Amino acid sequence: MDRFKSSCWGLCGRMAAAEPLTAFSRWYLYAIHGYFCEVMFTAAWEFVVNFNWKFPGVTSVWALFIYGTSILIVEKMYLYMKDKCNILVRCLIYTLWTYLWEFTTGFILRQFNACPWDYSQFDLNFMGLITLEYAIPWFCAAFIMEQLVIRNTLRLRFDENAEPGVPSTPVTLANGHVKTN
16 A cells, blocks of 8 residues: 555646636537537427437538537636626526627628528528527526536646656545545
8 A cells, every 4th residue: 555655646736727718629629529419409499499309410521610618608708797696697608799790700601601500480580690489598508508518517627747547636635535525
């Protein structure tokens, strides 16, 4: 046991402090998250509307840029507003931002005949690029985005010296066993 203890302390003592993820790394995680949610939402929508048991989820490669950039901007909003207003106000602001971002990116993509969505069939749509029927789902997504995705992504750390399977923090031993508190 002493050999394990000394090798662990030696290894842990040499390790540099873990750094927060870079903005690009967080953007990447946000992009993948948004992409996945888009596919799952469209699959669920297809089932609810058409009872399609195949659950065909679809999206566009543009969604990676759209979601990654949008959520990175919402992260900045969260860091600025977290101590200034309550969660409901923040989610309302995120929802408004989502509509602005969806309209803007959709409008730009439409100029190149590349906009992957069209809400023209919805009653409360504007130019087929946004629809108020999605206000509650966007609000709920904003809550999940802040509370689960952004907050947990900001907690992630990168340690370039870490070895797979080896703890990156000093292990505390109590009575010859790893203490987990």
